[in-house]
Amino acid sequence: xxxxxxxxxxxxxxxxxxxxxxxxxxxxxxxxxxxxxxxxxxxxxxxxxxxxxxxxxxxxxxxxxxxxxxxxxxxxxxxxxxxxxxxxxxxxxxxxxxxxxxxxxxxxxxxxxxxxxxxxxxxxxxxxxxxxxxxxxxxxxxxxxxxxxxxxxxxxxxxxxxxxxxxxxxxxxxxxxxxxxxxxxxxxxxxxxxxxxxxxxxxxxxxxxxxxxxxxxxxxxxxxxxxxxxxxxxx
Amino acid sequence: xxxxxxxxxxxxxxxxxxxxxxxxxxxxxxxxxxxxxxxxxxxxxxxxxxxxxxxxxxxxxxxxxxxxxxxxxxxxxxxxxxxxxxxxxxxxxxxxxxxxxxxxxxxxxxxxxxxxxxxxxxxxxxxxxxxxxxxxxxxxxxxxxxxxxxxxxxxxxxxxxxxxxxxxxxxxxxxxxxxxxxxxxxxxxxxxxxxxxxxxxxxxxxxxxxxxxxxxxxxxxxxxxxxxxxxxxxxxxxxxxxxxxxxxxxxxxxxxxxxxxxxxxxxxxxxxxxxxxxx
Numbered sequence: 001x002x003x004x005x006x007x008x009x010x011x012x013x014x015x016x017x018x019x020x021x022x023x024x025x026x027x028x029x030x031x032x033x034x035x036x037x038x039x040x041x042x043x044x045x046x047x048x049x050x051x052x053x054x055x056x057x058x059x060x061x062x063x064x065x066x067x068x069x070x071x072x073x074x075x076x077x078x079x080x081x082x083x084x085x086x087x088x089x090x091x092x093x094x095x096x097x098x099x100x101x102x103x104x105x106x107x108x109x110x111x112x113x114x115x116x117x118x119x120x121x122x123x124x125x126x127x128x129x130x131x132x133x134x135x136x137x138x139x140x141x142x143x144x145x146x147x148x149x150x151x152x153x154x155x156x157x158x159x160x161x162x163x164x165x166x167x168x169x170x171x172x173x174x175x176x177x178x179x180x181x182x183x184x185x186x187x188x189x190x191x192x193x194x195x196x197x198x199x200x201x202x203x204x205x206x207x208x209x210x211x212x213x214x215x216x217x218x219x220x221x222x223x224x225x226x227x228x229x230x231x232x233x234x235x
Numbered sequence: 236x237x238x239x240x241x242x243x244x245x246x247x248x249x250x251x252x253x254x255x256x257x258x259x260x261x262x263x264x265x266x267x268x269x270x271x272x273x274x275x276x277x278x279x280x281x282x283x284x285x286x287x288x289x290x291x292x293x294x295x296x297x298x299x300x301x302x303x304x305x306x307x308x309x310x311x312x313x314x315x316x317x318x319x320x321x322x323x324x325x326x327x328x329x330x331x332x333x334x335x336x337x338x339x340x341x342x343x344x345x346x347x348x349x350x351x352x353x354x355x356x357x358x359x360x361x362x363x364x365x366x367x368x369x370x371x372x373x374x375x376x377x378x379x380x381x382x383x384x385x386x387x388x389x390x391x392x393x394x395x396x397x398x399x400x401x402x403x404x405x406x407x408x409x410x411x412x413x414x415x416x417x418x419x420x421x422x423x424x425x426x427x428x429x430x431x432x433x434x435x436x437x438x439x440x441x442x443x444x445x446x447x448x449x450x451x452x453x454x455x456x457x458x459x460x461x462x463x464x465x466x467x468x469x470x471x472x473x474x475x476x477x478x479x480x481x482x483x484x485x486x487x488x489x490x491x492x493x494x495x496x497x498x499x500x501x502x503x504x505x506x507x508x509x510x511x512x513x514x
Contacts, residue, residue, distance in 0.1 A: 049412075082413060086410035089407075090402050090405070099400060100414040145413075
């Protein structure tokens, strides 16, 4: 179980995340939505260990990992697929996966399983990662995280720069990941996709939670209001 | 003319040997190591001390020097460069410049400013003639060692898990950490390799010509030029760059020795003006 308690994170003078809390349990998909600059990515980066928070704490299975470096969190089973994919450009597809594999926890995932999930990848594993299309690169980025056998998978802007069809394919994978007992924390600007898969929805506005609960408990209008901060006008 | 070409190629190998460590440290850690040439000079002095101290030939001292230099690189990375790299772009330049001055002055104090050279024994003086060109075995050995070292480095980077992590870290430090790469051992290993190759190159420079505590500056400049002419981040490019430098130097020396080194710098300048950025 991943628990974030009253986490705040700053970009210089600017507070990007205000005392945010969330709980992520196995088998859950927790979607964090919000407009550009709402603090979603900063939240994920702080949970993954890339952005030192200014206050609050991150707990994994009750253990405080707030000050742990990201590479150590990976071995604990907490993996972030970063925004923009960030593949290693001088490495082949397979080498990208091997880097993700090198300090892996034990679990169901390995290179062979990733090639089963994305059958095209086995054939093209020797290609430089940069020769792939955006969607294929995203698949490699997900694969690179999966081979480390995360229990908590953090996905940052999965749909960014991808065609709707590819985005749908990506989201169609999620049930297969959840089957293995994984939990997914998802950050999205594409609200409709997020709502479809999420077991819990949290909307951020300027670093604060404006909506938190099960997606089916909210009307589209409520979500829209929370997303854009239209509360006063809609009341 | 042909003799100059052959000599140029052979000398170029040694330039590439100094340059590869500089290129690697910059490529992976974004560390501009101003003290790189001085570390090479330290390698030559170390060979001198070990060889005379133990009474063994210089080349027999090399297997002892390499692990020692590797260790020095690791320690420098962990206690000095790592902190400097956290301090922004300028800090590593200033810190390694300070290290350079420190090394030079320690060498002057410890070994005096007199030029020295390493005695390679009969092997260093022997040579052979091929097609009317006299070639010294020592230069051939220096070139061969450079090619072997660059080739092994290439293999390590291309084929091993460590090499994969080095390249991943060089590509994207944050993404590497997110994939579980511990950056410290990667950087320490790269710094170790960098200093070890520099020391090895220093030994060959000491065998082929003289060195003194201030020789590091020129070695550094040549290494920089080899890296830039050959294109950053490519080991074989660095070898090519070294060879271009060596050949230029030798050819110009045919005409007038006084302009040999200047010609190399002019060539470097022209490359910078014509092709400042390489793909």
